[in-house]
Amino acid sequence: MIIDEASACYPAEVLYAISRAAQGASLLGDFMQNGPIVDLPEPHSAEVAAWLTRDAFAALGIDGQRPVPGCVTLTHQYRFGPAINELADRLAYGGRLVVGRPATDEIVLIDTSGLPPELVSVRRDGGSPCWAVGPLLARALAEHHLAAGETSVGVITPYRDESNLITDVFTDTDVDARAEAGTIYRFQGREFDTAIVDLVEDGWSRIARNMPGARQTVNVAVTRARKLLYLIAPGAAVARAGAGPLRVLGDLCRERRVTIVSALDLLGLEHAPGPSGARRTVWEALRSHVKVTGLYDEELLPAELCAAIDAAEQSVWMWSPWVGQRVFDILPALQAAVERGVVVRAVVLPPREKEDRYEPYVEALRQAVKHVVFLQDEHQKLAVIDDSLTFVGSMNMLSHQRVGGRREVMAVMRSRHFAAHILRHERADELAQPPICPTCFQQREAALRGSGAKRRLHWLCPPPCRHPLAPFPDVDGGRHQRRAPRRPRRDLRT
Secondary structure, three states, X not given: OEEOOHHHOOHHHHHHHHHOOOOOOEXXXXXXXXXXXXXXXXXXXXXXXXXXXXXXXXXXXXXXXOOOOOOOOOOEEOOOOHXXXXXXXXXXXXXXXXXXXXXXXXXXXXXXXXXXXXXXXXXXXXXXXXXXXXXXXXXXXXXXXXXXXOXXXXXXXXXXXXXXXXXXXXXXXXXXXXXXXXXXHHHOOOOEEEEEEEOOOOOOOOOOOOOOOHHHHHXXXXXXXXXXXXXXXXXXXXXXXXXXXXXXXXHHHHOOOOEEEEHHHHHOOOOOOXXXXXXXXXXXXXXXXXXXXXXXXXXXXXXXXXXXXXXXXXXEEEEOOOOOOOHHHHHHHHHHHHHOOOEEEEEEOOHHHOOHHHHHHHHHHHHHOOEEEEEOOOOOEEEEEOOOEEEEEOOOOOOOOOOOOOOOOEEEEEOHHHHHHHXXXXXXXXXXXXXXXXXOOOEOEEEEEOOHHHOEEEEEOOOOOOOOOEEOOOOOOOOOOOOOOOOOOOOOOO
């Protein structure tokens, strides 16, 4: 009896298989990769935990720390070259992993540091982290390598929700049929010439905190690559990691064994950064897929946005907290869209949350665009056009100063599934129909109210009306519908 991937099996499963052997049994596997997926019932006994929370090797007393009769360690691997071998060896194998054949490989860290919070903020609704920047970068890289003639490209992430988002972003492109995306559990035992690993990292993940299983998780992900390994993560979190997988990656970066490419820097480059190399590859991928002209100033974004509005056929959504003089540069395009029958909606801060001098600009917007919704404490800057083209970044599109304004960045992404995620998260279903108060007869405002599990968006009236609040109905994936677990406090004394 030969049992492959034995480390991913429950001991009971292995025991049953061994019981069917007539002469002997051999277990093949790597206990420094994923063990069996466990969902323990509550309550459970220690005896149940012993059978479900360890793999077959642990049940046999094999932990890699001491010789065990009948156990042979295979030290030579033939999948990847010295760069990935060194990363995997430091993560899991303690100097025992050896390159079995001459091979060339490369590790590239796509540094997301400095990108707008709307792109890099990690959501942990329901305990499964996800962020916007990973699918965006993964799709751009996958499309670039497939266009170059590669046939073996995989996108890997530790988390279910991020995997679903990546799959959604791939769905309306030919990447869906030519590249694979999934969690590390799906791809254990698989390999790709180019592997893109989306770590969904902000320095607070279980990987960053070196929780049990973190090394195995990252080890599985990085060892899927044969030739080229991309890791998407913030360089700042990698650099400050004190232990665990991110510390190993940080050490290799400091030793210059990993090529670091800043996504923010490349988004601002008009010309290619050199004739070849990882920076050139990533620049070409981002330039061909993410339509970003750089660190947008007031001279660039309005033209890009107005061109998209001019091409709109069905709908325009805009989230821009502040409304200032810049609105008069955008209003002609919005008015023309309304006249074509396009439904235009703008979500802005209530006038009383601004200085009085901004009220005429808000009123001008309301005269041109009938669907203006007020959202208290708004900070997001977004635009979604025809449910397919999404602008996301840091620039107030309706108020940014023409002269002397801050430098900003806005990413543009074409994907119906990604746009649907944005609209669902921002609760466009409710914002599309702001109710009229039966008491004061004014349009109600959206605001976050409540605490704990009851904290969510509500409709309410501006003062002095005291009509009861109306909570938004629950929508899976919508803003503020589930509270993420609290982060552990960091001990500043250490």
